[in-house]
Amino acid sequence: MRVLSGIQPTGPFHWGNYFGAIRQYIDLQDQAAEAYYFIANLHALTTVRDRNLLRQYTLDGAIDLLALGLDPEKAVLFVQSDVPEVSELCWLLLTGTPMGLLERCVSYKDKLAKGLKADAGLFTYPVLQAADILAYDADVVPVGEDQVQHIEVCRDIAGSFNHHFGETFVLPKAKILDHSARVPGTDGEKMSKSYGNTLAVFDDVKAQRKQIMRITTDSRPMDQPKAPEGDVLFDLYKLVASESQVAEMAALYRRGGFGYGEVKKSLADAAEAFFAAARQRRADWSRRPDDVRDVLQSGAAKARAKAAATLARAQAACGVKGY
Numbered sequence: 001m002r003v004l005s006g007i008q009p010t011g012p013f014h015w016g017n018y019f020g021a022i023r024q025y026i027d028l029q030d031q032a033a034e035a036y037y038f039i040a041n042l043h044a045l046t047t048v049r050d051r052n053l054l055r056q057y058t059l060d061g062a063i064d065l066l067a068l069g070l071d072p073e074k075a076v077l078f079v080q081s082d083v084p085e086v087s088e089l090c091w092l093l094l095t096g097t098p099m100g101l102l103e104r105c106v107s108y109k110d111k112l113a114k115g116l117k118a119d120a121g122l123f124t125y126p127v128l129q130a131a132d133i134l135a136y137d138a139d140v141v142p143v144g145e146d147q148v149q150h151i152e153v154c155r156d157i158a159g160s161f162n163h164h165f166g167e168t169f170v171l172p173k174a175k176i177l178d179h180s181a182r183v184p185g186t187d188g189e190k191m192s193k194s195y196g197n198t199l200a201v202f203d204d205v206k207a208q209r210k211q212i213m214r215i216t217t218d219s220r221p222m223d224q225p226k227a228p229e230g231d232v233l234f235d236l237y238k239l240v241a242s243e244s245q246v247a248e249m250a251a252l253y254r255r256g257g258f259g260y261g262e263v264k265k266s267l268a269d270a271a272e273a274f275f276a277a278a279r280q281r282r283a284d285w286s287r288r289p290d291d292v293r294d295v296l297q298s299g300a301a302k303a304r305a306k307a308a309a310t311l312a313r314a315q316a317a318c319g320v321k322g323y
Helices: 015-028 051-067 084-094 099-103 106-113 120-134 145-165 205-213 232-240 243-255 260-274 276-286 289-318
Strands: 002-007 034-039 076-079 140-143 173-176
Touching: 002 015, 002 120, 015 034, 015 140, 015 232, 034 051, 034 289, 051 076, 051 276, 051 289, 076 289, 084 120, 084 145, 084 289, 099 120, 099 145, 106 120, 106 145, 120 145, 140 145, 145 173, 145 289, 205 260, 232 243, 232 260, 243 260, 260 276, 276 289
Parallel strands: 002 034, 002 140, 034 076, 140 173
Antiparallel strands: none
């Protein structure tokens, strides 16, 4: 099984990124015969237009992934733009992708509804994403439920190419990430940078504690029992506390007679302990940026070798090589 996934460097990774996706990607590196993970900086260009910021986010994203447990001995870690074969493959796929297919993409329609400019990069985003997947003959792509359509689009694009030019691409399958890992933001909505409700994984401990203490709660009396399920603080606590701690907290909610300040303190303590080892690893990698770049360059060399073979196969299939 060959697994592939990418993550955009559009800012510091937050709890939603980690519990909703990154943690599960890292688990898959031990299960897959091959695993490819990349920093999707070309995709990030649709939203990040500051070159220095994009460069910093790209390096920080690699450091974060390494700190959170991605092992370059088990998985290939690289930066998307370091594999130019993918961009060339993207053009081959674009020539056969129907406009209507892209117009139906939910992410495109959602962004338009939010008032974002409809540039060509945003519109053709799914084709570059398909090239990312197909370049490495990925069998499995771990995605959230809201991203399944992108894998279906990728399969449609690859299927059309195969129909016209013969069997060229592996048709990938989506692996739905654990839905229970949905992470609420500090406002109760899904945690997202666009909502401004995130808790950054590697934020300063004291700053994050203050942020947690500011989370808005309901106004029920302290002595009133409360259902823990669906409560923002409890749902966040479940992610970073042990099973026994979660059971004790649930019992406290149902018993009543507590203040939310007590819960917030417990949440901040549990979060600090949960990410402590990762923080130490991040501090170590941050002191060695050249070693991080070496990891990325080594990963890019492996990724390019695989992508070049796939590109050559596609070029020969459609007739732009071998004339």
